[in-house]
Amino acid sequence: MMKFRRSMLFVPGANTAMVCNAFVYKPDTVMFDLEDSVALSEKDSARLMVYHALQHFTYKDIETAVRVNPLDSVFGHLDLQAVIRGGADIIRLPKTDTVDDVLDMQSAIEKIEKEIGRTKKTKLLAAIESAEGVVNAVQIARCSDRLMGIALGAEDYVRDLRTQRTKEGTELTAARAQILLAARAAKIQAFDSVFPDVRDKEGFIREVEHVRGLGFDGKSLVNPNQISILHDIYAPSEKEIDWAYEVVEAAAHAEKNGLGVVSLDGKMVDAPIIARAEFTLELAIASGLIGEEDE
Amino acid sequence: MNSTISVSEFDSGNIRRVKKVQEFLDKNELDMSPDIEVFVTIKDEDDMIACGGLAGKVLKCIAVDNNRRGQGLILKVVTHLLNAALVRDRKELFLFSTPKNIEFFRDCGFRLIEECDDEIILMENTKNLESYQKKLTSLKKDGDVIGTIVMNANPFTLGHRYLVEEASKRSDWLHLFVVREDASEFKFADRIELIKKGISNLKNVTLHEGSDYIISKATFPTYFIKDKGQVNELHAKLDLNVFRNQLASFLGITHRFVGTEPYCKVTNNYNKNMKKILEDPSGKTAPIEVVEIDRIEFAEQPISASRVRALLKENNYEELESIVPPSTYEFLMKGVQDDK
Amino acid sequence: MINSAHAGTLESSDVYIQINPIEEDIVEIELHSSVAELYDDMIEELIRDTLKEMGVTGINVHVQDKGALDFVIKARLQAAVFRACGTVPSWEEQS
Structure with missing residues (x-):
């Protein structure tokens, strides 16, 4: 089954209440942050906190990612040592400009995994936050089988472009298109950036509708209250669910009767269409629109 | 969550920033104390929403914007003041504030020494008064x-x-x-x-x-x-x-x-x-x-x-x-x- | 252990831990909790176990608990000890 990552909730590693409670909001992925949100004086303490949180039972049934500090900082390797041992599912690279950034991180992770005998491969998420990163996105997306997705980091990106973020988001058009294409071509996921104004609910809704329309799998969030809004927008429509049921049913019927070709309304239904329908139903379940037994 | 909130610590030499603390205290009807060495401020984007100071072994001038009460900001301020005191090797501390904050400070380990005119409280984080009284x-x-x-x-x-x-x-x-x-x-x-x-x-x-x-x-x-x-x-x-x-x-x-x-x-x-x-x-x-x-x-x-x-x-x-x-x-x- | 150190915050769900070296080869714990006293024994045990794991004695631990979960207390205590020793965890020795 495809893993949904509509919502990736950023949790500052120094904010204990958030570290303890983030799971309550049921984001698809909890993303502990050891980088920008943590003051220099608290890096050590936050690292230990996240290390222990990762192992806590409350995070057993939820996917965990950790944004570590860059490997060329004094904190990067220490962060990695702690969170790989803690059992993070995903490492989010802080700033990915080149293929080498990913490969360096990959080999650092491999080394630790070997040391501790971890067999489950830690996945990677590359954050594209610069013009260089956007230009290299196609190569970056294809460079490692650990990469589960690439994400746009808009704040640093607009600074690099010498512009600023607007409500309309026109300044992000090129980056979004490039990141999405690179991800889809490499068959990995694509994630949009954090919406900057936590108070602007309507602006948030508009942006989520926009990026969902573009094809993004999800978005990073800083405000837990945005999760349910985002999930609602990502939920399939009744019409889509109905269509998906019919496709899945037709496929099952064809298989049962040994028919080589599935057809619906006179059109051939091939494997990608069936996969799409199954995805829609899973999404409907994740959105709470249908129960699992309905399938 | 408050991703826009930032905490800073600075000493009294930062005249411009101290002046902003003074204005914030004025707004909250509190007096600035001239002996403060270290200031802690919390800002939401560019607006000051809480502050506090350390003078010797005394925590004082602790204020939170009226519209931002109940968000634990006072605890953030006290944490940073405490950190500032401890790195200066000051462990036995006092605290001046107003009576409405007594419970917050109790939960931070401070005990009331005396309250005066419903306007001012003095607290300490040790049991020193108790031993002194015994003596x-x-x-x-x-x-x-x-x-x-x-x-x-x-x-x-x-x-x-x-x-x-x-x-x-x-x-x-x-x-x-x-x-x-x-x-x-x-x-x-x-x-x-x-x-x-x-x-x-x-x-x-x-x-x-x-x-x-x-x-x-x-x-x-x-x-x-x-x-x-x-x-x-x-x-x-x-x-x-x-x-x-x-x-x-x-x-x-x-x-x-x-x-x-x-x-x-x-x-x-x-x-x-x-x-x-x-x-x-x-x-x-x-x-x-x-x-x-x-x-x-x-x-x-x-x-x-x-x-x-x-x-x-x-x-x-x-x-x-x-x-x-x-x-x-x-x-x-x-x-x-x-x-x- | 050579120095005094502290870690944590006084904010809700967290814990503020101060540690100081003492002469005697013991672990001295002063616990203040703004939540139920019910958990005092458990917190004390957790602190003793954690310090034992780290091989630390001759220490006074001052704990201001604001309703922290076990792992939070452990993380903050470890952070304080590493700060007091001026070191970082040697992960290679742990699993």
Whole structure:
């Protein structure tokens, strides 16, 4: 089954209440942050906190990612040592400009995994936050089988472009298109950036509708209250669910009767269409629109 | 979550930022304290929403924007102030604030020492007051008139000695407290030594080293900058309340003796407050009678420590000798010799 | 252990831990909790176990608990000890 990552909730590693409670909001992925949100004086303490949180039972049934500090900082390797041992599912690279950034991180992770005998491969998420990163996105997306997705980091990106973020988001058009294409071509996921104004609910809704329309799998969030809004927008429509049921049913019927070709309304239904329908139903379940037994 | 919130710590040298703290305190009807060394501020984007300061071992000027109460900001401020104190190796701390915050601070490990006029509270994060009170209880003496004097004696003069002798005569027992804070021209160790020598003939006196609870930078910070005329009336009242309720009652004190104060407005005002607070029959502990004793004079001028200091500066040793006890004179002249 | 150190915050769900070296070869714990005293024994045990794991004695631990979960207390205590020793965890020795 495809893993949904509509919502990736950023949790500052120094904010204990958030570290303890983030799971309550049921984001698809909890993303502990050891980088920008943590003051220099608290890096050590936050690292230990996240290390222990990762192992806590409350995070057993939820996917965990950790944004570590860059490997060329004094904190990067220490962060990695702690969170790989803690059992993070995903490492989010802080700033990915080149293929080498990913490969360096990959080999650092491999080394630790070997040391501790971890067999489950830690996945990677590359954050594209610069013009260089956007230009290299196609190569970056294809460079490692650990990469589960690439994400746009808009704040640093607009600074690099010498512009600023607007409500309309026109300044992000090129980056979004490039990141999405690179991800889809490499068959990995694509994630949009954090919406900057936590108070602007309507602006948030508009942006989520926009990026969902573009094809993004999800978005990073800083405000837990945005999760349910985002999930609602990502939920399939009744019409889509109905269509998906019919496709899945037709496929099952064809298989049962040994028919080589599935057809619906006179059109051939091939494997990608069936996969799409199954995805829609899973999404409907994740959105709470249908129960699992309905399938 | 508040991703837009940022905390910063800076010292009093950052004049522009201190000015912003001042404006924020004004808005929240709190006074800025001139002795703060380290400031902590919390901002939401560019707006200040909370602040606090550390002065010596005292946390003060803690304020949270009215619209941002109930978000735990006060705990963030106290955490950062505590960090600032601990890295400076200050572990035994005091805290000034307003009564509405008592519970927050209790939850941060502070205990209430005294509350005054529903306006100001003094707290500490140790059990030091409790042990001090135990010690005082063990020094308690019986008698109808148990007197007390609190003096800085900077340095000890014949005027001080007259005050102590008079008080000693009128009391069954006299407890003499010496301000401990080393914020005066003469060091505490020297000041108390000169008192000890100057009153060695008196048999009914216990000489106490002062503490954080008697005219200290903790209970009464503005006392030590009184030359600038900035004594905070509220702090003076708080100091007197601590004295009456937390110390005097453990020694069974009945009378407090003070010298009359014809010149210094600040001290005169303090004495007035003293009468009001210590004698108030509705207080929670037994009232204490305040007895003013006229200062003795030399050459038609009252003898005072400030006069001694002035004469020293003028090298007028002859007049000096006539207004201090021999032991003080000897000590002062030794100082003069050493300087040369 | 050579130095004093502290870690944590006074905010809700967290814990503020101060540690100081002491002469005697023991673990001295002062616990203040704004939540139920019910958990005092458990917190104390957790602190002793954690210090034992780290091989630390001759220490006074001052704990201001604001309703922290076990792992939070452990993380803050470890952070304080590492700060006091001026070191970082040697992960290679742990698993």
